[in-house]
Amino acid sequence: MGRRMGRKNDIDLGPLPxxxxxxxxxxxxxxxxxxxxxxxxFDIRPAQFSVLTVIERNPGLTQSQVAEALGIKxxxxxxxxxxxxxxxxxxxxxxxxxxxxxxxxxTAEGAALMRKLKPALKAQESRMVGKVGEDGRDRLIxxxxxxxxxxxxxxxxxxxGPVKNWKASRSPRAGSAET
Amino acid sequence: MGRRMGRKNDIDLGPLPxxxxxxxxxxxxxxxxxxxxxxxxFDIRPAQFSVLTVIERNPGLTQSQVAEALGIKxxxxxxxxxxxxxxxxxxxxxxxxxxxxxxxxxTAEGAALMRKLKPALKAQESRMVGKVGEDGRDRLIxxxxxxxxxxxxxxxxxxxGPVKNWKASRSPRAGSAET
Numbered sequence: 001m002g003r004r005m006g007r008k009n010d011i012d013l014g015p016l017p018x019x020x021x022x023x024x025x026x027x028x029x030x031x032x033x034x035x036x037x038x039x040x041x042f043d044i045r046p047a048q049f050s051v052l053t054v055i056e057r058n059p060g061l062t063q064s065q066v067a068e069a070l071g072i073k074x075x076x077x078x079x080x081x082x083x084x085x086x087x088x089x090x091x092x093x094x095x096x097x098x099x100x101x102x103x104x105x106x107t108a109e110g111a112a113l114m115r116k117l118k119p120a121l122k123a124q125e126s127r128m129v130g131k132v133g134e135d136g137r138d139r140l141i142x143x144x145x146x147x148x149x150x151x152x153x154x155x156x157x158x159x160x161g162p163v164k165n166w167k168a169s170r171s172p173r174a175g176s177a178e179t
Numbered sequence: 180m181g182r183r184m185g186r187k188n189d190i191d192l193g194p195l196p197x198x199x200x201x202x203x204x205x206x207x208x209x210x211x212x213x214x215x216x217x218x219x220x221f222d223i224r225p226a227q228f229s230v231l232t233v234i235e236r237n238p239g240l241t242q243s244q245v246a247e248a249l250g251i252k253x254x255x256x257x258x259x260x261x262x263x264x265x266x267x268x269x270x271x272x273x274x275x276x277x278x279x280x281x282x283x284x285x286t287a288e289g290a291a292l293m294r295k296l297k298p299a300l301k302a303q304e305s306r307m308v309g310k311v312g313e314d315g316r317d318r319l320i321x322x323x324x325x326x327x328x329x330x331x332x333x334x335x336x337x338x339x340g341p342v343k344n345w346k347a348s349r350s351p352r353a354g355s356a357e358t
């Protein structure tokens with residue numbers, strides 16, 4: 001199966017190129033590599049960008065709320081936050097409701113950095129959309145959410161479209177699902 | 180845009196849930212988490228499984244050929260290989276053509292382990308297919324290859340199907356692509 005895709009420079013990759021986990025990982029590494037290049041001038045890594053985004057959008061969240069929202073382990077998160085704070089991008093303030101926990105905010109410098117990152121982010125996403133098309137992007141995002149969040153069509157060919165721009169022209173017929 | 184998806188427990192994730200890189204990473208972590216659970220009894224991680232697969236399919240490849248085929252950095256690869264060799268799963272033999280490099284083989288124990296892993300692998304893939312359907316899996320794999328390998332439709336809605344089982348019933352009409 002998949003002879004054409006199963007070989008790379010005459011090396012037989014066997015079932016790997018048709019395994020979701022393997023192909024996901026390869027694609028993720030390629031996208032992150034592109035991200036590293038685009039964000040290198042700002043010295044910002046993907047996970048740091050996610051953290052800054054959540055703090056920007058939700059000023060005053062506690063550390064554990066941000067960590068949980070992004071699925072980052074608490075131990076890793078504390079280190080990340082130390083780095084961002086040392087760089088003057090974020091700050092911890094004592095939370096109003098719970099004196100034992102800290103609320104997170106962007107500094108003015110952090111907010112300014114986020115504004116500078118937006119064009120780089122947009123350009124990065126455009127390069128990815130260039131590979132699969134707008135419609136391919138929408139399908140891909142929807143499928144990845146189904147994999148990540150665990151809800152979606154159980155055994156059908158039909159993909160529900162929770163994403164904006166989901167094309168109504170997509171045929172809603174089911175069928176051709178195998179078991 | 181994407182209000183519904185942009186929130187998680189009333190936390191605003193902003194543009195993250197519609198960024199390919201972010202969603203790819205989330206999905207990849209979920210699939211790997213499942214993999215870790217399924218392969219824990221064998222103490223095998225995803226990258227180790229890929230290496231064992233390539234050595235099994237291509238006995239006698241050199242270290243650098245295997246590392247390159249899988250896109251693993253040489254420094255990381257040497258450590259991985261040491262671990263597999265210490266566990267008695269693989270062995271290095273002096274290459275016939277180039278005395279300075281080593282050819283890689285599975286040991287009998289390594290080959291036996293690969294046979295044992297196959298049902299776990301099949302079960303893991305079935306769980307993922309359970310989330311998106313067979314057809315969704317085929318689309319997902321094709322889109323991920325386009326992201327990873329950089330070839331695919333440049334600006335069209337149509338997805339070429341290099342994957343077996345690609346359904347001919349999929350409408351080939353182009354259109355609705357945006358720029």
